[in-house]
Amino acid sequence: AQSVAQPEDQVNVAEGNPLTVKCTYSVSGNPYLFWYVQYPNRGLQFLLKYITGDNLVKGSYGFEAEFNKSQTSFHLKKPSALVSDSALYFCAPYGQAGTALIFGKGTTLSVSS
Amino acid sequence: NAGVMQNPRHLVRRRGQEARLRCSPMKGHSHVYWYRQLPEEGLKFMVYLQKENIIDESGMPKERFSAEFPKEGPSILRIQQVVRGDSAAYFCASSPMAGLVIDEQFFGPGTRLTVL
Numbered sequence: 001a002q003s004v005a006q007p008e009d010q011v012n013v014a015e016g017n018p019l020t021v022k023c024t025y026s027v028s029g030n031p032y033l034f035w036y037v038q039y040p041n042r043g044l045q046f047l048l049k050y051i052t053g054d055n056l057v058k059g060s061y062g063f064e065a066e067f068n069k070s071q072t073s074f075h076l077k078k079p080s081a082l083v084s085d086s087a088l089y090f091c092a093p094y095g096q097a098g099t100a101l102i103f104g105k106g107t108t109l110s111v112s113s
Numbered sequence: 114n115a116g117v118m119q120n121p122r123h124l125v126r127r128r129g130q131e132a133r134l135r136c137s138p139m140k141g142h143s144h145v146y147w148y149r150q151l152p153e154e155g156l157k158f159m160v161y162l163q164k165e166n167i168i169d170e171s172g173m174p175k176e177r178f179s180a181e182f183p184k185e186g187p188s189i190l191r192i193q194q195v196v197r198g199d200s201a202a203y204f205c206a207s208s209p210m211a212g213l214v215i216d217e218q219f220f221g222p223g224t225r226l227t228v229l
Contacts, residue, residue, distance in 0.1 A: 034217060043204055043220035090155065099169045100146065100158035101218060
């Protein structure tokens, strides 16, 4: 079965510090992995994706993610957090049929000033 | 290029009424997905449609829910005889060519349905 896990419901970090939001996945076949961010009462915004190639993927707003096949992980990172990064983050692999993204509950990132 | 449009943004219905949620995909996108976000939960896939075709409805409840994407006009998610458990945020997403899994999906702002 296809699944995704974000083990931390909430991540707290001080502004200027590096942040990591963890994600592990379970898919059959090649993994196609996405990160989205959701601000309160808004839709989801695409951040970055891994399809193939370089394991370090760079995305919007200074975010990047590292694909690790052996650990089946795709952690989201940013070298220096901003208060405006505070939001709900979703890691989402494509399901086996390739038609639907699989979402977990997400991780709430809180950046304090 | 306007993004994915959804209306209404907020919808209040009483139990037993019908709810119609509309989604206009981004220009040039012919593939639409509907997801539901229940309170304190992630998004759950409901249905994937192309113009005039339902491709995957594996996430759609068997009763009371239906979806369409006509040749002309927006995609419609219809919920008949709503119950309180239908209260949720419903998101529509579109992509240019699904089946090419490299495509990201672009999400609309959502419709927040409240059933009284």
